[in-house]
Amino acid sequence: MKFEGKVIKYGDNVDTDVIIPARYLNTSDHSELAKHCMEDLDATFVTRVNKGDVMVAGYNFGCGSSREHAPIAIKASGISCVIAKTFARIFYRNAINIGLPIVESPECANDAEENDRLEIDLEKGFIINYNKGKTYRIEPFPEFIQKIIVAGGLMARTKKEALPTETD
Amino acid sequence: MPMTMTQKILAKAAGLDSVKPGQLVQAKVDMVLGNDITAPVAIHEFEKAGLEKVFHTEKIALVPDHFTPNKDIKSAEQVKRMREFARKMGIKHFFEVGQMGVEHALLPEQGLVVAGDVVIGADSHTCTYGALGAFSTGTGSTDMAAAMATGEVWLKIPEAIQFNLIGKPSEWVSGKDIILHIIGHIGVAGALYKSMEFTGDGLEFLSMDDRFTIANMAIEAGAKNGIFEVDEETIKYIQEHSCKTYEVFTADNDAEYLKEYTIDLSKLKPTVSFPHLPENTRTIDQVGEIPIHQVVIGSCTNGRMEDMRIAAKILAGRKVHRDVRCIVIPATQRIWKECMQEGLFDIFVDAGCAVSTPTCGPCLGGHMGVLAAGERAVSTTNRNFVGRMGHAKSEVYLASPAIAAASAITGKISSPDEVMK
Known part of the structure; x- marks a missing residue:
């Protein structure tokens, strides 16, 4: 998977309540959720995000509530990938399970500034920041998690396990 | 191993x-x-x-x-x-x-x-x-x-x-x-x-x-x-x-x-968590003068029987401050019934509290006590993130049921000692 886009940058401890406030959780419609993504932290986000943009943040991204609506809202808003110094653990699982690409890269997250142009190649394992003229290596996911990604998400894998097909 | x-x-x-x-x-x-x-x-x-x-x-x-x-x-x-x-x-x-x-x-x-x-x-x-x-x-x-x-x-x-x-x-x-x-x-x-x-x-x-x-x-x-x-x-x-x-x-x-x-544990003091992260803690003696508009006593964190009893002990015979809405939410039907049987609802209602059926409602800014811009709440819940209980410009201070009940009476964040004289 390869992405190219401009950086939209946030700080540390971005919680899932600001990613998608609970007052909008009476629906799980993806486009409805996307309309309110980041609203309480940055009301301009939805107006300036372009398809393919990369969200870059600090430590503990996605902390707080387990709402899967948070990675869903980010993905549906057009963000191609989230790069952070660290991720909160439930958000990390949820992102993998729903197929929102995430990358832990403290160096890249540190250097990147708003509107920098990034290229991310998940297969080859690097990020390029064109404005900074720097390349960063991405640590590959553990094999176990790669299998979930290759299977097309957790449910695709589960379906295979829970429903034996005739050829099994 | x-x-x-x-x-x-x-x-x-x-x-x-x-x-x-x-x-x-x-x-x-x-x-x-x-x-x-x-x-x-x-x-x-x-x-x-x-x-x-x-x-x-x-x-x-x-x-x-x-x-x-x-x-x-x-x-x-x-x-x-x-x-x-x-x-x-x-x-x-x-x-x-x-x-x-x-x-x-x-x-x-x-x-x-x-x-x-x-x-x-x-x-x-x-x-x-x-x-x-x-x-x-x-x-x-x-x-x-x-x-x-x-x-x-x-x-x-x-x-x-x-x-x-x-x-x-x-x-x-x-x-x-x-x-x-x-x-x-x-x-x-x-x-x-x-x-x-x-x-x-x-x-x-x-x-x-x-x-x-x-x-x-x-x-x-x-x-x-x-x-x-x-x-x-x-x-x-x-x-x-x-x-x-x-x-x-x-x-x-x-x-x-x-x-x-x-x-x-003998050295700990009652503690309050300031907006907008649970780690922003201060002991009650370091809080200063913080006027409040709402108190919520309930949730998966502090809506159990002991929490209700402590709140009632402090609210008994006292009145909620005129500038404060105090919302009490026993966390389950069983706790609700126990509160009723122990006479705690008389105490809460006489003090001027609203008592609700079990719900997570206000903790996540869902319903039953959503905050307006500029409002401050003392809440026994678990998160004080931006906009957690309502408007992005509202504030949540996390505390125990004892501090929450005392604060409801004084209209500012207070130690139970202030009202239990």
């Missing part, structure tokens, strides 16, 4: 003799939980994958507690979807309004979780059941969907941080003050991906309600789970509430901990 409590529980659930930190395992679950926000997403995933059967009809709990009694049509549609799914699948533990409670107060009370269990829930505060010596952790909806189908979950074996609690806490220091103190000390990512294991002589002074409150907020330090050593108090609670078979896991003497903290 020596193991911690969490590691031992997960090894058993994975069918292994031993496990080590970082190892990925496929563990069997004893209970899968979802609420009216997260379960509909899980049900959608479950059905979209063409699955037709849940792994066990008695090992899934569906609790519509967040936007219930339904606050609007969309919320009602979400609960309807849960209800229909529960009926279709034959899921036994679906709790309708009138039987339900805030999920993490309800499940232990109903005896659905016991020591040694592995529980996952599509709600971050699922870590509450660590108070019972169970492994429990929050996940998302897709994890819930997969576990409903297979009865299993993939987990990374966590490292642990040990909290050795010693000494006896003073009168107004509760489980809430202890966990806020710890989060203030280690930070909101201080236990990221780790187990918080609570042990020590100080446990004898902590009631089960205190322990539920402490384990409940382990997620606020980023932890995977919080877990308490099982003692007589735990066994007594389990025997009073459950017929399930329990198993006690004890950490090996030479188990490895990433860090060990010793916390002298």
